[in-house]
Amino acid sequence: MDWNDLRVFLTAVRAGSYSAAGPQLGLNRTTIGRRVAALEASLQTALFRETPTGPEPTEAGRLLLEAGARVETEIAEVLRRIALAPPDPAPLRIASSAGLVVELMAELGAAAPSGGPAIELVHAIDPVEAVTLRRADLALALIRAVPRRLAGRQAGIVTQARYARRGTPEGPPLCWGEEVELALPRHWTAANSGDDAPGAIRFSSWGALAQAVRSGVGKAWLCCFAADDDPVLERIAPPDPRFDTGLWLLHRADTPQSAAAAALTQRLAERIAVRLGAQAV
Known part of the structure; x- marks a missing residue:
């Protein structure tokens, strides 16, 4: 199995489509499709299946994503130790309930160190839908219960x-x-x-x-x-x-976050928790 093909597969799933992954990889969608097809051929199994919300990883694809994310993390750590810069991380697209993120810009700025993933704030009234349809990578969502297909952590309660x-x-x-x-x-x-x-x-x-x-x-x-x-x-x-409503940071459960995105998500959740914990009641 070619690591470069696996990297293409990881990026395509996280981006939500071959077209969206193209700018991140410097490849056109046709080439990305060929690379994913080559990966499927080498494994002799399908990695995607069609669903009402678009293509989703098969069970084999999900297992490969988890393994690929671990390899990606280990490679980034090795590059850090030998003082080489890892490849530029893909932008982290963030959507929030009715645009509530505008009140959390200080926390977002503090959680996003130099060298981390670029941040793109996505306009969406419903961030859960945006992440489900892969229009965003991370949701700052006001919810009571975590929807199916999503995973994450609660930062606190909004009064x-x-x-x-x-x-x-x-x-x-x-x-x-x-x-x-x-x-x-x-x-x-x-x-x-x-x-x-x-x-x-x-x-x-x-x-x-x-x-x-x-x-x-x-x-x-x-x-x-x-x-x-x-x-x-x-x-x-x-x-x-x-x-009162819980504020959650959510991502797709079937798509492992990159190491950079996971670290930023954790830092952001911690800073939001401090802010919410200080609100007067």
């Missing part, structure tokens, strides 16, 4: 309280849009539900909702870890435990 611009507590309620209500946990979006506020302004991103409250447009339930640090905002109602 919500009602906020308004300081000095303007009587503004109208601001609400989540229908797309957010359909994509994210109902008990979380219920804090800013539009069911009882006909005609209210609705939002499909965390950033837009938070900025509207800062600008005095209205009041809304916001994440305490973010809003409490904002001098423009003030709490006008205490946190409600009904709206």
Whole structure:
């Protein structure tokens, strides 16, 4: 078995398609397809199967991915010890619930050392869907339970309280849009539900909702870890435990993370845990 063919297979699975893997490998999709076919021929078994969500590794492919990830880690460690730079790691595509990652940029920056994987923030209201469909590699997801096919770790619990611009507590309620209500946990979006506020302004991103409250447009339930640090905002109602939700860092369970991506994920989870642990209740 050719290691280079195995490396191509690893990159193609992580990227989600031959076309997406092309820029990382410096190869076109046809060449990548030939390399994967050569690997399958050498092993005399199929490595992919078609599913409703696209190609997925077979059992043989999954075992090969796990072995390949271990080899990749060992090679990177050897190169580090002999002071040679390993190949540039693939970009780590991160999606977050309604764009909540904008409130975690300090933690993300601290977790991403020089020489680590490049970071690409992917626009997606539902990060679980983005990772499931391989449009992202890592989800910062507000969820109650880990979905099938994903794995990861919980960074902490996000609490919500009602906020308004300081000095303007009587503004109208601001609400989540229908797309957010359909994509994210109902008990979380219920804090800013539009069911009882006909005609209210609705939002499909965390950033837009938070900025509207800062600008005095209205009041809304916001994440305490973010809003409490904002001098423009003030709490006008205490946190409600009904709206508490776990914040998880998730990746596909059938695709081992690269060593660089796994290390960054761990550092990011630790820093987010510190931030969430300090939120006032």
